[in-house]
Amino acid sequence: MVNPDFAHEDVVVRRGRRTGLPVIVAVHSTAPGPALGGCRVLHYPVWTDGLADALRLSAAMTDKSVIAGLRHGGGKTVVPLPPGAELDARRRRNLLHDIGDVIDGLGGRYFTGPDVGTSAGDMPVVAERTANVFCLPREAGGSGDSSPATAEGVLAALRTVCGDFDGRAVGLVGFGHVGSILARELASAGARLTISDADPGRRAGIEALGARWASTEEVLTAELDVLIPAAVGGMLTDEVVAGLRCAAIAGPANNQLAHPGIADRLHERGILWAPDFLVSAGGVVYASGVEVDLLGHEEAIARVRGIGDTLAEVLAAAERDAITPYAAARRRIEGLVAAGR
Numbered sequence: 036m037v038n039p040d041f042a043h044e045d046v047v048v049r050r051g052r053r054t055g056l057p058v059i060v061a062v063h064s065t066a067p068g069p070a071l072g073g074c075r076v077l078h079y080p081v082w083t084d085g086l087a088d089a090l091r092l093s094a095a096m097t098d099k100s101v102i103a104g105l106r107h108g109g110g111k112t113v114v115p116l117p118p119g120a121e122l123d124a125r126r127r128r129n130l131l132h133d134i135g136d137v138i139d140g141l142g143g144r145y146f147t148g149p150d151v152g153t154s155a156g157d158m159p160v161v162a163e164r165t166a167n168v169f170c171l172p173r174e175a176g177g178s179g180d181s182s183p184a185t186a187e188g189v190l191a192a193l194r195t196v197c198g199d200f201d202g203r204a205v206g207l208v209g210f211g212h213v214g215s216i217l218a219r220e221l222a223s224a225g226a227r228l229t230i231s232d233a234d235p236g237r238r239a240g241i242e243a244l245g246a247r248w249a250s251t252e253e254v255l256t257a258e259l260d261v262l263i264p265a266a267v268g269g270m271l272t273d274e275v276v277a278g279l280r281c282a283a284i285a286g287p288a289n290n291q292l293a294h295p296g297i298a299d300r301l302h303e304r305g306i307l308w309a310p311d312f313l314v315s316a317g318g319v320v321y322a323s324g325v326e327v328d329l330l331g332h333e334e335a336i337a338r339v340r341g342i343g344d345t346l347a348e349v350l351a352a353a354e355r356d357a358i359t360p361y362a363a364a365r366r367r368i369e370g371l372v373a374a375g376r
């Protein structure tokens with residue numbers, strides 16, 4: 036969440052030399068270790084909305100790394116595209132080089148990876164301008180696409196929240212890199228899925244899984260065992276929360292709460308909210324496990340599954356102290372920071 040005071044170590048906004056687009060890199064903290072966070076290329080009404088998003092997202096990455104026990108701080112890259120702007124292959128490549136130059140200028144204090152609007156396939160292009168890139172292909176010494184690991188962490192969190200998936204009514208908002216993997220896994224485990232996506236072109240792929248295609252509004256007001264936010268942030272507004280009919284919420288979208296008070300509204304309504312910065316940590320846990328701690332695939336995935344155990348501990352602490360899961364997660368983070376993690 037945004038700290039009303041300036042809480043970031045570095046915020047760089049530079050006009051890309053090749054594209055003229057603003058490249059924003061927010062380094063929230065390097066106290067636990069070098070900042071880590073993905074690179075988001077997305078349309079925003081005005082570029083300063085992208086700046087605000089970079090500040091929020093990078094702060095959330097610190098929470099994510101710390102609660103997952105990683106020796107990383109949080110950072111994020113955002114390139115706000117003007118509404119309607121499309122990038123052809125050449126301009127996209129130029130943009131990835133512009134991004135690489137800005138990241139390289141931070142001298143190893145920030146490492147990037149894929150995020151909304153970029154993919155693991157883009158990382159080798161960024162890496163032509165800087166070495167500070169996670170998720171390069173295996174052949175290039177990286178950990179590859181982080182989406183399956185992110186999905187694995189979400190599944191572990193979902194098991195903690197609702198146990199077995201068979202026969203469960205599950206709503207999913209966002210059928211992207213992570214959402215589509217979750218949908219496949221949940222469908223094959225027998226969940227009854229209702230799915231929305233901002234792109235109507237994804238309808239066929241959703242229906243091919245035997246899931247029901249719906250509008251986002253329908254998913255957000257459906258009677259569900261669990262709702263999975265897997266699109267962009269800020270979805271849980273006061274208005275949306277008032278209309279929810281789900282028992283629990285757990286998903287990979289970053290910054291799901293429109294403001295921190297939403298955690299209290301959800302709690303009052305008896306809806307269990309699994310903190311997004313914990314649920315979504317699988318990608319960074321895996322990438323850091325493989326690339327920094329040199330774990331093998333299975334060991335790194337086992338670490339990702341630990342997200343389910345951490346969530347169980349957070350939920351138990353919330354219950355014990357009669358506070359929200361969000362507050363319990365924050366206490367845990369404060370404890371880890373104080374202990375020098």
Ligand code: PHE
Pocket residue numbers: 071072073074147148149150151169170181289315316318319322
């Ligand atoms: N972008 C993802 C996140 O928000 C995942 C990621 C970032 C993975 C950086 C590896 C490195 O956590």
